[in-house]
Amino acid sequence: MGLLDTLLGRTKPVPPNLDALFALPSAAITLQAATDFTPTGTGSVCFRAAEGRAFSDIERDVKDLLSMGQNKTGVEITSDSYGFTWLVCKHTPEDIEGLVTDLHAVNSSLEAGGFGPLLLCTILGFRDSSGRRLGLVYLYKRGSFYPFAPQVGERRDNAAELQVRGVLGNDLKIEPDLGRWFPVWGAPGL
Amino acid sequence: MARTRYAPDKGLIARMGATMFLIGLVFTAFIIAIVLLLTQYSNVSSGGIVFIAVLLAAGISFGSYYWSDKIALSTAGAQLVSPQDGPMAAELHGVIDRLCALADMPKPRVAIAPTDMPNAFATGRNSKVAVVCVTQGLMRRLDRNELEGVLSHEMSHVAHKDVAVMTIASFLGIMAALLVRFAFYSELFGGGGRDRRGNDQNALPVVLIVMLIGIVVYAISFLLIRLLSRYRELSADRSGALLTGQPSALASALVKVSSDMARIPTRDLRSAEPLNAFYFVPALTSGRRQLSLSNLFSTHPPLERRLAELDKISKQLSR
Numbered sequence: 001m002g003l004l005d006t007l008l009g010r011t012k013p014v015p016p017n018l019d020a021l022f023a024l025p026s027a028a029i030t031l032q033a034a035t036d037f038t039p040t041g042t043g044s045v046c047f048r049a050a051e052g053r054a055f056s057d058i059e060r061d062v063k064d065l066l067s068m069g070q071n072k073t074g075v076e077i078t079s080d081s082y083g084f085t086w087l088v089c090k091h092t093p094e095d096i097e098g099l100v101t102d103l104h105a106v107n108s109s110l111e112a113g114g115f116g117p118l119l120l121c122t123i124l125g126f127r128d129s130s131g132r133r134l135g136l137v138y139l140y141k142r143g144s145f146y147p148f149a150p151q152v153g154e155r156r157d158n159a160a161e162l163q164v165r166g167v168l169g170n171d172l173k174i175e176p177d178l179g180r181w182f183p184v185w186g187a188p189g190l
Numbered sequence: 191m192a193r194t195r196y197a198p199d200k201g202l203i204a205r206m207g208a209t210m211f212l213i214g215l216v217f218t219a220f221i222i223a224i225v226l227l228l229t230q231y232s233n234v235s236s237g238g239i240v241f242i243a244v245l246l247a248a249g250i251s252f253g254s255y256y257w258s259d260k261i262a263l264s265t266a267g268a269q270l271v272s273p274q275d276g277p278m279a280a281e282l283h284g285v286i287d288r289l290c291a292l293a294d295m296p297k298p299r300v301a302i303a304p305t306d307m308p309n310a311f312a313t314g315r316n317s318k319v320a321v322v323c324v325t326q327g328l329m330r331r332l333d334r335n336e337l338e339g340v341l342s343h344e345m346s347h348v349a350h351k352d353v354a355v356m357t358i359a360s361f362l363g364i365m366a367a368l369l370v371r372f373a374f375y376s377e378l379f380g381g382g383g384r385d386r387r388g389n390d391q392n393a394l395p396v397v398l399i400v401m402l403i404g405i406v407v408y409a410i411s412f413l414l415i416r417l418l419s420r421y422r423e424l425s426a427d428r429s430g431a432l433l434t435g436q437p438s439a440l441a442s443a444l445v446k447v448s449s450d451m452a453r454i455p456t457r458d459l460r461s462a463e464p465l466n467a468f469y470f471v472p473a474l475t476s477g478r479r480q481l482s483l484s485n486l487f488s489t490h491p492p493l494e495r496r497l498a499e500l501d502k503i504s505k506q507l508s509r
Contacts, residue, residue, distance in 0.1 A: 006351045006354075006355070007207075007355065008203045008206055009202060009203075009206060009350040009352070009355075009421070009422050009425035009426070009429075010198050010199075010205060010350075010425065010429070011293070011346060011349045011429045011433075012198075013432055013433065014292075014294045014417075014451055016295065025339065031410075048288075048292060048434055048435050049435065050435030050436065050438075050507050050508075051435065051436050051437070051438055051439075051504060051507060051508065052504065052507050053508050054507065054508050054509060055435070055507070055508070077481020081335060081336050082284060082285060082288055082336055082338070083338060083436075084288065112388055115435070117292075117432075117433075118292070118435050120291055120292055121291060129248060135292065141291065141292065141293070141294035142294060154280075156502065165440075177296075179296065179297055180290075180291070180296075182287035182288070182290070182297075185284070185285070185448060
């Protein structure tokens with residue numbers, strides 16, 4: 001924010017950075033090769049629903065759009081206890097490309113409707129053979145990724161997260177500031 | 191190119207700019223008047239008074255700026271909390287985490303004040319040491335959406351660097367007030383020595399004039415600073431509501447907190463008043479009908495004005 005914006009007290013809403021999302025399929029392959037984590041085929045987009053008709057219209061259109069097509073097992077909209085809306089897409093585990101394309105369709109619809117600044121994050125779900133969960137979280141405003149490995153009782157598996165950071169360092173732009181790896185407890189689709 | 195729903199409020203920006211320009215203008219006129227006066231009469235004792243007043247005002251401003259977070263936290267009796275410090279702290283951290291990710295800003299520290307008065311404030315000289323503090327009373331009364339609205343308002347204060355802006359704006363007022371006080375004391379205690387020397391005939395009028403200028407400047411700058419503070423509140427309301435996309439949640443929190451504020455006993459309020467400038471809702475019980483004069487002196491805009499502005503944003507979002 002510039003000096004003038006500070007003086008006049010105007011913060012501009014931050015526009016999302018959408019294109020980095022397409023790096024996910026190759027990152028998923030790298031992750032599969034180096035660790036035990038495999039994609040679950042579930043991904044979700046999290047956004048803050050604005051009040052009013054304009055936003056609910058867009059939300060409905062997006063859901064209709066995603067319900068069409070092949071390789072899908074479902075689309076659902078849920079909201080979490082923080083008042084954020086989650087759009088969960090389920091594909092077959094092999095169809096990461098299609099999943100990411102769907103997630104991107106959500107983003108571009110919201111952005112085209114003028115609600116881009118309300119996008120929070122996208123999560124792609126992974127799981128290993130012992131049942132440990134891992135989410136690759138994409139922060140729209142930073143344009144960066146970070147791993148999130150929730151355990152029982154709101155604890156994070158920091159070792160797994162740091163391991164994943166090392167593995168994916170070349171494929172994705174990993175968020176360098178660990179303070180921004182904010183937890184998304186109970187994220188739908190994870 | 192997608193259309194934007196986030197057009198800035200040009201009227202508010204223009205009024206805020208004009209207010210700051212006026213503060214700068216009064217400040218410059220004040221300095222020029224003092225310098226002219228002193229060079230005209232080259233009066234040593236008045237020069238000393240002005241020098242000490244400027245130095246002290248700079249010291250006070252810098253101190254309240256640099257330690258703003260510590261001063262505010264200890265005045266409010268608030269404790270910094272981590273997400274592990276109980277369900278209330280975990281909820282607060284969760285909401286703030288998401289707001290930070292939405293707004294792409296570094297996470298401020300989080301504090302809870304153990305009072306039942308429902309309120310919140312943000313302080314700290316930059317975003318690294320910024321603190322967002324809420325009272326237990328606020329957490330108890332508001333639901334998640336309303337709490338988020340209040341927190342987004344407070345985080346907007348942090349993003350707008352309101353502590354720095356208001357400190358600089360207040361510097362003028364502090365300096366003028368100190369000058370008046372010092373000139374008054376030197377009248378009382380310094381008069382005898384000058385008469386005996388006899389070559390300092392102009393001393394009395396010069397000190398008096400300095401004092402008069404100080405009083406006028408103080409009065410004007412007081413009104414301007416309060417005006418600026420009200421505009422900063424409106425713009426924090428606006429940025430906060432746009433960040434969450436829920437202006438009505440913020441409006442509902444405002445109504446809830448204000449109607450509760452009016453019922454709080456005064457003993458609690460008096461201890462809270464020095465912090466008013468950065469509170470969510472001022473801890474002052476003015477009557478139901480607000481006089482225009484009390485509006486002129488208050489740090490926050492009247493509730494009706496804030497609700498009307500939020501209403502405008504709500505319409506803008508649903509178009």
